[in-house]
Amino acid sequence: MLKKVNTARESKAAMLGLQHLLAMYSGAILVPLLIGGALHFNSSQMTYLVSIDIFMCGLATLLQLLKNRMFGIGLPVVLGCAVQAVAPLQMIGQHFTIGTMYGAIIVAGIFVFAIAGVFAKIRRLFPPLVTGTVITVIGLTLIPIAFLNLGGGDVTAKNFGSPVNLGVGALTIVVILACNIWGRGFIRQIAVLIGLLAGSLAAGLAGMVSVRPVLEASWFHFPQPFYFGMPHFELSSSLTMVMIALVSMVESTGVFFALGDLLNRPVSTADLKKGYRAEALAVMLGGIFNTFPYTTYSQNVGLVQLSGIKTRRPVFYAAGFLMLLGLLPKVGALATMIPVPVIGGAMVVMFGMVAMQGVRMLGQVDFRNNKNILIAAVSIGLGLGVTVQPAIFQALPKTAQLMLSNGIVMASVTAVILNLLLKPEEETVTAAPTASEIEQPVSHN
Template identity: 65%
Template sequence: LAMYAGAVAVPLLIGTGLGFNEAQMTYLISIDIFMCGIATLLQLVVTRFFGIGLPVVLGCAIQAVSPLILIGTKSGISAIYGAIIAAGIFIVLIAGIFSKIKVLFPPLVTGTVITVIGLTLIPVSITKIGGGDAAAANFGDPTNLLLGFVTIALIIGVQVFGKGFIRSIAVLIGLIGGTILAALLGLVDLSAIAHAPVFHLPQPFYFGLPTFDLWSIVLMIIISIVSLVESTGVYFALGDITERPITGNDLKRGYRAEGLAVILGGIFNTFPYTGFSQNVGLVQLSGIKTRRPIFFSAIFLIVLGLFPKVGAIAQIIPEAVLGGGMLVMFGMVAVQGMRMLSKVDFMNDKNLLVIAVSIGFGLGFNMMPTLFSQMPETVQMFTGNGIVMSSLTAIVLNLFFNGLPKETDEVTELSLQQ
């Protein structure tokens, strides 16, 4: 339940952004739930090559939403899954040397990128609060605004007055409450549930065979590396809670399992997976530090994913209600990036310059992608996406001003522990 709202938000956003029909959305959400369970099992079961063996839950990476919509819009749905498969293979191959690559992604870089990802997604949630289509005549209808703000108020209320587990599912409670209010107003359409089949099996390449576009692959690899950095923090947090030292071999197996989950996501037409930080707090809260509850959770997700009517339930959430919940989630993504940046030395003006220029490029180029319309198409592939420009700018400027750490291995280990 803690991860559910964040997990289904990804297929809902991407499917809506790419204009998927009802049947496609139902499949997308159902297979997402199914693959969350499979991806979680890959991390729970420890083999020689895969699995970190911690009580970790994997879900779709929210930071992949905007890039995947861009890839789908420019190069087609097949390029989305080609890029995901290629990124997954890349992760598996670099798992053993990621600690060395990670020096390119200190908190200065990752914090900046995740902040930009959150900030660039917030306008999407605002559009949904208004009704989903800014060009529509009824955009900003008072009823939609009421639903959006009531959802936000419910989430805030649960966070303020709720305790323990209830607080951890605040977004889900907000979405349910907002949908109930919409149903009372006669604004909930149940046809998606009625039309969905009772049972289905996952189908490889449901949306067709993948195509491999270089620009799309590069973009997805960047997002996957950022997700790996985030997952690393989850692994060390769980290692600390469960009092288990995390070794380099543990990380390699964890990275490979995540890469394998991403590959399977591409094959079965869902999205990249990453360790969900929402569930780390539950391990600490419950005091249950074994993997057994997570095994049951993973199996439960797999079973749910086999019944499309369950997945179709997510489709009945009105746009305005979804927008209210997403506003909070995307805001939290941005705040997570800011928390990473709190580890940065702000007394150093060079660091401030790296952050300022990277965020400026990220938000500015995202709002005005036609700025480079007179440049060659190859250049436009990179400049048209603010997240890519923010990532590349932060990496290059950080290397230019700060260089590589002298004691690479020692610094890497320290940053991993942090």
């Protein structure tokens, strides 16, 4: 009897892990597709890049889950390619060499590992006002990406925003909502997975699903160090990737605090340091095995909140599945059959949940204090502003553009600086007397 219970529990954990995998899979394979395409990789090179990248996502996730004295934050986090690294890596690869690109990634990983302890000590700069603002902006800035996918993923395509694309995406959202409203127990926990399967089935009936990726993929791949050649180290390229690594650390800090709040587990300075070190190791391995820098994915925070499962066990399964799929490209290619609009529909729900997690954290803030309102308003305004209009910085140097056009970084830096300058905690607000206090009888002693 006990064996049956354990088997059922593990089966549920495995399905939840698959849900985590599908939630991040499109983002994980997007980076190698974009960079490989920009550098004109042939089909065999692209196959290696995508499959080994998926393997490294699983390994990077495992490094964070295996909490020990040196590295690993031990939270249910999933790591994937840092999307903000796409443009600079394309630029480095096109202007220099592929080896220079991977040399810069290795340098960035070494840098993060070296400063992990120092960066972790500035956690006092992230009170609920700052972290809540940052998490809200993370969710809100991701929603346009969700809608891009909902329309088909490419605004220049003739079928972008077609009724079929919108229909299968909307069906995915409706199924996720229905599972959460009327579903019970495990059905509610795997609502996103059910939504993806239902949306994919409908898309298949509409002729949107192709088995070609599976037929063309090979059966087995294994990671090879320096597959594309030995690394080259160039100063400007290395500095560029160091700045991208700092951006990732800021984003990861917000995700760590969001999960800590969700799990009612305080995130200590030691936790942060080990979390940064795990990401640093993942980045260095990405450079060595010729993949990419890795960072904590924020969309999986929404999935943790939506499913209600707050343990690491499902994420261990997700890491194992990712590594397996990376070694078996033909099996891994099955996940690429999910149409982009279907993934976009699921993203709308998950990214909205991330934003609401930030709003919930802001609920701890006393907004009767005008300084708190000002800090949140300006930070969110700037973060969303540069996301919507990144071209506003087009006259600035490329390095400045990379930093300033990132809405999450803009909101994070603004919130931290304004919190330090305005010091809202020093200004107390006298609360109005409650009804019970007004009606309290007067003593006649």
